[in-house]
Amino acid sequence: MFAYIARRILYVIPIVISVALVCFLLVHITPGDPLVAVLPADASQELAAQMRTAYGFDRPLPVQFGLWLWRALHGDLGSSIATGRPVLSEVLRAVGNTVTLAVAAALIGFTLGLMFGLIAGYFRDTWIDKVATSIAIAGVSVPHYWLGMVMVIIFSVQLNWLPAVGAGPGGSGSWGWDWEHMKYLILPAITTAVIPMGIITRTVRALTGDILSQDFVEALRAKGMRELDVFRHVVKNAAPTALAVMGLQLGYMLGGSILIETVFSWPGSGLLLNSAIFQRDLPLLQGTILVLALFFVTLNLLVDIAQAAIDPRIKRG
Amino acid sequence: MTVMSDTALQAAPATKARGYWATVGRRIARDKVSMVCAFVLVLIFASALLAPWLGLADPYQGSMIRRLRHIGTPNYPLGTDELGRDMLARLIYGGRLSLIIGILPVIFAFVIGTSLGLVAGYVGGRLNTAIMRTVDVFYAFPSVLLAIAISGALGAGIVNSIVSLTIVFVPQITRVAESVTTGVRNMDFVEAARASGAGPFTIMRVHMLGNVLGPIFVYATGLISVSMILAAGLSFLGLGTKPPEPEWGLMLNTLRTAIYINPWVAALPGVMIFAVSICFNLLSDGMRSAMDIRN
Numbered sequence: 332m333f334a335y336i337a338r339r340i341l342y343v344i345p346i347v348i349s350v351a352l353v354c355f356l357l358v359h360i361t362p363g364d365p366l367v368a369v370l371p372a373d374a375s376q377e378l379a380a381q382m383r384t385a386y387g388f389d390r391p392l393p394v395q396f397g398l399w400l401w402r403a404l405h406g407d408l409g410s411s412i413a414t415g416r417p418v419l420s421e422v423l424r425a426v427g428n429t430v431t432l433a434v435a436a437a438l439i440g441f442t443l444g445l446m447f448g449l450i451a452g453y454f455r456d457t458w459i460d461k462v463a464t465s466i467a468i469a470g471v472s473v474p475h476y477w478l479g480m481v482m483v484i485i486f487s488v489q490l491n492w493l494p495a496v497g498a499g500p501g502g503s504g505s506w507g508w509d510w511e512h513m514k515y516l517i518l519p520a521i522t523t524a525v526i527p528m529g530i531i532t533r534t535v536r537a538l539t540g541d542i543l544s545q546d547f548v549e550a551l552r553a554k555g556m557r558e559l560d561v562f563r564h565v566v567k568n569a570a571p572t573a574l575a576v577m578g579l580q581l582g583y584m585l586g587g588s589i590l591i592e593t594v595f596s597w598p599g600s601g602l603l604l605n606s607a608i609f610q611r612d613l614p615l616l617q618g619t620i621l622v623l624a625l626f627f628v629t630l631n632l633l634v635d636i637a638q639a640a641i642d643p644r645i646k647r648g
Numbered sequence: 649m650t651v652m653s654d655t656a657l658q659a660a661p662a663t664k665a666r667g668y669w670a671t672v673g674r675r676i677a678r679d680k681v682s683m684v685c686a687f688v689l690v691l692i693f694a695s696a697l698l699a700p701w702l703g704l705a706d707p708y709q710g711s712m713i714r715r716l717r718h719i720g721t722p723n724y725p726l727g728t729d730e731l732g733r734d735m736l737a738r739l740i741y742g743g744r745l746s747l748i749i750g751i752l753p754v755i756f757a758f759v760i761g762t763s764l765g766l767v768a769g770y771v772g773g774r775l776n777t778a779i780m781r782t783v784d785v786f787y788a789f790p791s792v793l794l795a796i797a798i799s800g801a802l803g804a805g806i807v808n809s810i811v812s813l814t815i816v817f818v819p820q821i822t823r824v825a826e827s828v829t830t831g832v833r834n835m836d837f838v839e840a841a842r843a844s845g846a847g848p849f850t851i852m853r854v855h856m857l858g859n860v861l862g863p864i865f866v867y868a869t870g871l872i873s874v875s876m877i878l879a880a881g882l883s884f885l886g887l888g889t890k891p892p893e894p895e896w897g898l899m900l901n902t903l904r905t906a907i908y909i910n911p912w913v914a915a916l917p918g919v920m921i922f923a924v925s926i927c928f929n930l931l932s933d934g935m936r937s938a939m940d941i942r943n
Contacts, residue, residue, distance in 0.1 A: 349785040357801040468933070472926035474877045476884055477900060477918025484911040587792030590881050594904075605885065608800035620789075620797045628788050 335639055343632055350628060351403065354621040355396050358613050408618035413610045418618035422600060426585075426622065428498060429592070429599030432523060433584040435516055440524030441531060441577050448535025448573075449566070455540050463532060470529025479522040479594035486518060493518055496596040519595040523588070527580035534576045538569040571642035578634030582627040675938035682934030685927035692924060696743030705734035707741040707894045716910040727913040729899065730906050731892075735913055739920055742894040745806070746921070749888060749895070750876035752810050757817030758868045764818070765825020766860065770833055770852050780826060786819040795878055799887045809888040813878055817871055824867045828860040862939055870932035873925040880921045896921050 374382075383389050387398055402408075408418035444467075451463035487495035499512045542548065542565050551561050589601030596602065600619055607615040666674070676682050695702065705724075710731035717728040726735040768779040786794065798812035832838065833856070841855050880897030882888040889895040891902065896917040903914035 345781075346784060346788050350788045353785065353789075354797075357797055360798075361801045361803070468926065468929055472873055472877075472922065472929045474880060474918055474921045474925065476881055477915065477921060480900065480904065480907065480918065481915050484907050484915060488908055488911050583790045583792070586790030589792065589796055590884065593885060604796065604800070608796070609886065613801075616797070616800055620793060623793055624789050627790055627793075631788075 332639070336636055339632060339635055343628060346628055347625065348400075350624045351400055351621065352396065354617050354624065355399055357620065358617055359392070361613065403621065408621065409614035411607075411615040412612045413606070413615070418614050419622075421603065421615065422619050422622045425598065425600045425603040425619075426626070427599075428597060429585055429588050429601065432516065432519055432588065432591075432597060432599060433581060435520035436523035436584055437527065437577070437581050439520060440527035440580070443524070444528045444531025445535055445573065447528070447532040449539055449569075451532065452536040452539025452543070453562070453565075455536075455543075460536075464536065467529040467532035467536070470525045471533070472529075473525060475522055475526060476590040476594050478525060479519070479591055482518045482522055483594070498596075498598050519591055519597050522594075523584055523591050527577075527584065530580060531573070531576060535569060535573055538572055539565055542568045571638050571644075574641070575634055575638050578630055578637070582630045585630070586623045586627050672935075672938045676934055679934045679938065681930055682938075685930045685934070688923060689927050689931070692743055692920070693747065695740050696747060699737075699741045699744065702740065704737035704740060707733060707737040708892055709733060716906055716913065718910060719912055719916075726916060727910065729903060729913070735916060738894040738899060739896075739916060742896050742899060742917065743920065745889055745893055745895040746876070746880060746897065747924070749806055749809055749813075749883070750879040750924070751872055753813035753817055753879070754868050754872050754875045756810070756814040757821050757871075758864070760814070761818045761821025762825045762861070762864055765822040765827075765864075766829050766852055766856060768822070769826040769829025769860075770848065770856060772830075772833075776826070779822065783819040783822050786815075787823075791816050791820075791874070792878065792881075795882065796885070796887070799882055804887045804890065806889055809879060809882045812882070813875055816878070817875065820871065821864060821868060825860060825864050828863050829856060832856055832859045866932055866935045866939065869928055869935060873928040873932070876921055876925045876928070880917075 387395050390398075406419055408422070410416060411418055411421055414421065447463040447466060451460045451467075454460050483495045486493045494515050495518075498515050499507070548561060548564070551564060552558075585600075587601075588597075588599055589604050591597065592599050592601035593605050600623055604616065604619045604623075606612070607619060710729075710733045712732060714724075714728055715730060715732040717724050717732075719725070719727045721727055724734055724736070726739065729735055729738060764779055764783075768776045789797070795812050795816045798815055799808050802808040802812065838851060838855055841851050846854070879888060880895070880900070883895050883897030884901045886901065889898045891898065899917040900914075900921075903917070906914045
């Protein structure tokens with residue numbers, strides 16, 4: 332087991348370096364001089380040259396990358412152009428809100444997905460299956476930002492039950508676990524949950540169907556096991572794959588929250604990314620993407636390890 | 649004995665009369681859901697294509713005095729938008745750009761990804777490692793984040809949005825193509841072709857491509873659903889199409905401010921995205937089960 336974990340961690344190192352390289356290059360695929368982003372439009376030639384040296388833009392690209400990576404490893408992702416504050420602290424503050432949203436959405440989406448998937452797989456080709464798979468396919472096909480708008484139309488505009496935007500009363504950025512704050516979480520969380528719900532339903536349904544058609548299930552039934560206990564075996568066999576898919580979905584929710592956060596003005600990493608893009612705040616854009624991608628890589632690593640821990644079939648050599 | 653061989657002779661042609669693809673085609677044609685989806689898609693594509701000849705209102709012509717009319721207003725069956733433009737005309741014209749920016753990335757990625765995956769899977773060895781490890785790097789980003797990172801860095805625009813989505817989908821199709829190719833590579837008929845002196849290019853083109861294309865095509869059809877949502881999403885964020893072009897994602901964005909005045913008109917463009925996306929998803933499912941002859 333430890334050898335497996337060590338190998339898996341070792342494998343992550345080149346990925347992390349490559350991810351950093353992609354984030355670094357993002358600024359360099361930007362049309363025009365990367366300096367444009369840090370300089371006022373009316374800056375003098377002298378100042379431009381000075382800044383070029385200060386930012387190291389006059390050095391060869393590999394050297395620039397090395398220096399940037401070295402600083403990033405020490406937690407220095409530069410400063411936001413818009414606010415002047417360190418990028419890392421801006422990003423981490425926003426990520427907290429995104430994690431809140433993603434975890435809430437995961438609770439909803441995973442529970443429903445597992446439930447629908449197991450039921451649909453167990454009662455394959457019955458009307459229950461048809462209903463569950465229809466919900467699932469709608470879930471994976473819906474443009475979630477539009478669904479968010481529809482939710483706001485129904486529950487905020489028409490019924491006036493829940494707030495339409497923000498993450499707390501008075502537009503405060505600080506989150507709290509009370510009803511006043513929770514009210515703001517409900518609509519974005521449900522909207523975010525729809526895609527993972529659909530994907531998990533589909534995965535678990537297929538898994539359950541496959542497992543039920545295997546010989547060992549036949550054997551369990553033949554020896555007179557109660558159906559409920561057979562079901563337990565099915566769940567056990569489906570767990571590792573289901574876990575992997577859930578981990579991946581959690582990662583997508585954390586990293587892909589920009590559309591939902593824009594619709595609901597949820598002050599997380601997605602909204603931060605949105606403002607970084609439109610204010611051409613390149614250090615902030617680069618930093619946010621790097622942090623989110625590293626989150627995703629770490630999450631995938633943890634899922635792999637957890638999967639190996641619960642599934643003895645995965646080689647631990 | 650003679651009787652038996654006679655029946656065998658008569659039965660034989662009937663069982664092998666149809667080829668694999670003809671069987672798959674028949675199975676899809678018998679699947680009601682797939683046929684309904686295909687019909688809806690043909691309808692949306694045809695109306696987008698023929699929009700100028702359908703006698704619709706001018707999708708660019710607005711009017712300050714008839715802004716945000718409700719659905720069902722005479723002359724404006726689907727109401728008007730925030731600038732008083734006819735919604736029906738804009739939704740139909742909007743299909744042109746929305747379908748292009750949603751489908752082109754998948755077509756480009758299909759061509760590039762299939763080539764990369766085929767080469768990686770067939771040649772194997774170091775080339776496989778080089779291609780597949782590069783693909784892994786892109787898997788370290790959630791696809792929405794990658795699309796937004798690239799188009800955010802490149803700046804707003806239709807071309808940039810297509811480029812960024814193509815980059816997002818190439819690794820996914822490459823992975824599918826590689827795994828299918830690896831599965832086919834070791835089959836006897838490929839070995840036989842090699843033994844009979846066929847070169848690697850001929851083997852890939854003649855013997856492998858036909859066998860790997862089906863599953864990749866099905867996967868790509870499903871990807872169009874994701875691509876439609878993401879492409880419209882980029883426009884929704886302001887990273888794709890620019891006003892006043894009619895495009896579903898951008899229309900949703902500009903109508904967002906109208907949800908307190910005329911909410912259901914504001915939600916209409918999303919219905920179009922949803923319809924196209926779900927039809928491609930169901931069609932992909934239908935093709936997958938039609939090609940899975942074992943069932």
